[in-house]
Every structure is written in C-alpha cells, then in structure tokens.
Amino acid sequence: MRKKIYIAYTGGTIGMRPSTRGYVPAPGFLSETLAGMPEFNRPEMPEFTINEYANLIDSSDMSPNDWQQMADDIAEHYDDYDGFIILHGTDTMAYTSSALSFMLQGLSKPVIVTGSQIPLAELRSDGQENLLNALYIAANYPIPEVTLFFNNKLMRGNRARKLDANGFDAFESPNYPILIDAGIDIKVTNQHRKVDTNAQLVIKNIQAQPIGLVSLYPGISADVIKNTLLQPVKALILLSYGVGNAPQSAALLEQLKRARDSQVVVLNCTQCTHGKVDMHGYANGQTLLDVGVVSGADMTPEAALAKLHYLLSQPLSYDDIRAHLQANISGELSI
Numbered sequence: 093m094r095k096k097i098y099i100a101y102t103g104g105t106i107g108m109r110p111s112t113r114g115y116v117p118a119p120g121f122l123s124e125t126l127a128g129m130p131e132f133n134r135p136e137m138p139e140f141t142i143n144e145y146a147n148l149i150d151s152s153d154m155s156p157n158d159w160q161q162m163a164d165d166i167a168e169h170y171d172d173y174d175g176f177i178i179l180h181g182t183d184t185m186a187y188t189s190s191a192l193s194f195m196l197q198g199l200s201k202p203v204i205v206t207g208s209q210i211p212l213a214e215l216r217s218d219g220q221e222n223l224l225n226a227l228y229i230a231a232n233y234p235i236p237e238v239t240l241f242f243n244n245k246l247m248r249g250n251r252a253r254k255l256d257a258n259g260f261d262a263f264e265s266p267n268y269p270i271l272i273d274a275g276i277d278i279k280v281t282n283q284h285r286k287v288d289t290n291a292q293l294v295i296k297n298i299q300a301q302p303i304g305l306v307s308l309y310p311g312i313s314a315d316v317i318k319n320t321l322l323q324p325v326k327a328l329i330l331l332s333y334g335v336g337n338a339p340q341s342a343a344l345l346e347q348l349k350r351a352r353d354s355q356v357v358v359l360n361c362t363q364c365t366h367g368k369v370d371m372h373g374y375a376n377g378q379t380l381l382d383v384g385v386v387s388g389a390d391m392t393p394e395a396a397l398a399k400l401h402y403l404l405s406q407p408l409s410y411d412d413i414r415a416h417l418q419a420n421i422s423g424e425l426s427i
C-alpha cells in the first residue's frame with residue numbers, strides 16, 4: 093500500500109512568484125504548480141496531502157508562534173499519516189527544524205523540513221528535486237527525527253545551518269554527520285535515531301522568550317552587553333571566539349557577573365562554524381566559567397536559540413536550565 097505523507101506548506105521561496113518588489117508567496121500557486129508535474133504522481137511515490145497555511149510567509153517573518161502552529165498541526169494529523177514534510181523558506185529553516193526537534197518528542201515517524209532557493213515554478217528550480225526526494229525518503233527511508241533535506245542531503249534538523257545565501261548547496265551540518273546521502277544510491281549513514289514503535293508523541297509547547305544575542309568583536313564595549321541585559325532578557329547567547337574565548341575586560345566580565353546574579357543564563361557558543369566551545373583551554377575562557385557562563389559545546393547558534401526558547405518555556409529553575417543546556421536533549425550537542 094502506498095504510504096501517506098502530510099505536507100504542511102508554510103511559505104518560502106519554493107511556492108513564491110515574482111512581484112514588482114521581488115518574490116512573494118502566493119496562495120494556491122504551489123499546488124497549482126505541483127499539479128502540472130506528473131513525476132509527483134508516479135506509482136513509486138507516496139500519496140500526499142498539502143495543507144497550505146492561511147498566512148504564507150517569507151521565513152524571515154517566522155516566530156516561535158509559527159513553530160507552535162507547525163507542532164500542533166503535526167500532532168493533529170499524526171495518527172493519519174506515515175510521515176510529515178514542512179515546506180519552509182530557507183532563511184530561518186534551521187531555526188524551525190531545531191525548535192521542532194525539541195517540541196516534537198517521542199517521534200516514531202519522520203518529519204522533514206525542506207524548501208528551495210529558486211521557486212518551484214521557475215526554470216532550474218531546486219524545489220522539485222528537494223520536495224520529490226523528501227517525499228520519497230519520508231516514505232521509504234523513514235527516520236524518526238526532525239530532519240532537514242536540501243541538495244541531496246538529509247541532516248539532523250538541530251545540526252543544520254544555512255551557510256550559503258546563493259548556492260543550491262545552501263545547508264551544512266558542520267558538527268554532525270549527515271543522516272542520508274541521496275546520490276545515485278541512497279545511503280543511510282546509521283547516525284540517526286532508530287524507530288521505537290512504542291514511542292508516544294509528546295508536544296512540548298513553546299512561548300516566545302526574551303533572549304539576547306551578542307557577537308563579540310575586537311573593541312566591543314561592555315555597554316553593548318549591559319544594554320542587551322537591560323531589555324529585559326531571560327538568557328543571553330554570547331557568540332565568542334574560537335573555543336569560547338572573550339576579552340578579559342573587567343567591565344565586560346562585571347556585566348556577565350550581574351547577569352548571573354539576576355539569574356539570566358549566559359550561553360557561550362562559538363563564532364566558528366566547526367568545532368566546539370571548551371572554556372578550559374585558555375585563561376580567557378576560564379574567566380567566563382568563573383562568572384557562570386555555560387558552555388554551548390558544539391551547538392549551532394540556531395539550535396542554542398531554539399533550545400533556550402524551549403527550556404525557558406518549561407517550569408524550570410535557573411540551575412535546571414543551566415544543566416539542561418549542557419545535556420543532550422534531541423541530538424543537538426555532542427558530549
């Protein structure tokens with residue numbers, strides 16, 4: 093029997109059409125375009141249903157409320173389908189796939205987020221290949237995780253990053269092996285979660301949380317951190333240098349101490365694309381540990397932000413949040 097896949101269409105370039113102000117999402121346009129592509133209805137392909145969202149958006153408009161809408165949508169249709177695809181813009185796709193990896197716990201079915209760099213209706217679009225492969229993989233190589241499919245690679249959703257604004261190979265998984273390499277042969281790399289048929293889906297709700305994010309740069313003033321902490325925020329992500337280093341500025345460290353004293357979690361992620369934070373390596377890193385900064389290890393900034401939204405939405409103490417940040421919840425960090 094053909095598998096049944098549910099497609100939640102949220103917007104993004106894949107379904108856009110040109111306007112006088114650049115590409116915009118257009119209601120009905122994606123389904124209309126797909127109807128003219130017979131390969132989607134070949135007998136090897138699964139059956140699919142498309143739920144086009146009422147408000148199709150460029151993914152730069154995504155917010156945690158939209159993540160919640162997607163999680164609820166999947167929960168509502170979970171028992172009726174064999175797998176789920178989320179069609180999404182590429183700009184914030186890695187944030188959404190990270191957030192959903194924390195929100196959808198106990199998955200026994202695949203959830204694949206995908207989209208394209210050129211609209212499906214245009215010549216040379218990558219949308220057809222991305223969606224066709226995502227559907228085929230959801231039906232035939234079901235991995236019970238939130239994943240991101242792009243340019244023949246299936247990646248863990250909370251490990252993926254958009255690293256190329258213009259190319260078709262826009263996403264990478266810098267700190268974790270890809271899960272499926274969909275070349276001439278489809279190679280499953282065995283780095284994924286295994287199906288547990290007894291797993292029960294549990295939705296963890298997220299409410300938008302006030303989170304600050306500061307990228308360090310030579311000459312940064314402590315006032316930048318001070319002003320970010322005034323917003324107010326419940327957590328601050330510090331994008332530090334290398335293995336987690338920051339300037340030894342007394343004024344800057346004072347601000348981080350004040351954050352700790354007012355129970356604002358400070359999470360240290362590296363500006364480097366590859367590798368992980370280890371604040372024990374240098375004295376400059378050690379001073380951050382001394383003022384209570386938590387290591388983000390090899391988490392991507394996207395996963396770190398989503399994880400903070402997720403943890404701050406739970407009834408957890410400051411110490412609990414610090415502990416959970418350093419623990420592996422959904423495969424987002426290597427310990």
Ligand SMILES: NC(=O)C[C@H](N)C(=O)O
Pocket residue numbers: 103104105106149150151152180181182183184207208209210
């Ligand atoms: N390629 C894309 O989908 C980019 C678009 N701006 C979006 O994220 O919705």
